[in-house]
Amino acid sequence: MTSPRGVGEWAEGEEPVDTIGAELELEDVPDQAPGEEPPPRYATLDDFVQEFLLEMLWTDVEVSSKTWCPEWWRHPAAIVRLEALHRSFEHLRLDPATGISVWLRDHADYHMGLLTDPNGIFKGCAIKKGHDTERDRVIPSTPAPAELFAADD
Template sequence: MATDFDLYDTDTPAPAAAGQGAEKEPELVYGSAEEFLHEQLLPTYVRSVTGKSAKWCIEWYFHPEAVSRVAALWRSWEHLRLDPATGMSVWWRDHADHHMRVLLDPQGPFYNCDMKEHRDPEHLEPRKAPHGWFPDVRTIQP
């Protein structure tokens, strides 16, 4: 499954900054999106999940959208925690509240699951657009 970023590659160093004396990248608090979910997100983001107004899947990791959103929450938390002024407020407002509202929505990625059982989601089935409508921009010469 291709994603916007490699969810599991936390050992790759960031590109070196220009010049000597570049600051060292801060160490991550959590080593993975799953660790972040269990140790930080779910213990602090407590909601009633009855299946009517909110849904969750105990096997959340089988839902690609959920994996991507949890990884985004983790990465944004790791970045914003370093802002001592408003970092956490921004994280809650712009990231946690937004993504958790989508994840817990009864029509969200866990719509087909219940509290005790995972059920594979039905994937959207797209048709391919007519040839030439979406050219591969990697092959277009400037």
């Protein structure tokens, strides 16, 4: 099993890059009209998750009480939270003062805590055994009587 590269750990011939700083640098943003936001750093949710989130917020889910599904994209509740993380990251990375701190504290720590909770979204899934296809992931509900919430005429 390989772990994410830390600062200073690079493949032969590869230039070391401060990935956090690279995400926050505005110098490489193309010229834009005043008031126009630069393009997103990560074009898709999958790019954000694979290239940034999982490496930067890495936790050894095989030996801790945390859980993760390698097929995270099969969980609608995970997609919503991960999309919220992506959108908030793209917005807050533009704040050179406290943006990344706010993102970590208010967004990443909160949502990743819920995503990796052993009784949460990925319950039953595991790195080694993959996505749990046997578990019912829908909360049962009986429709309310029509007259209970009828629109006023």
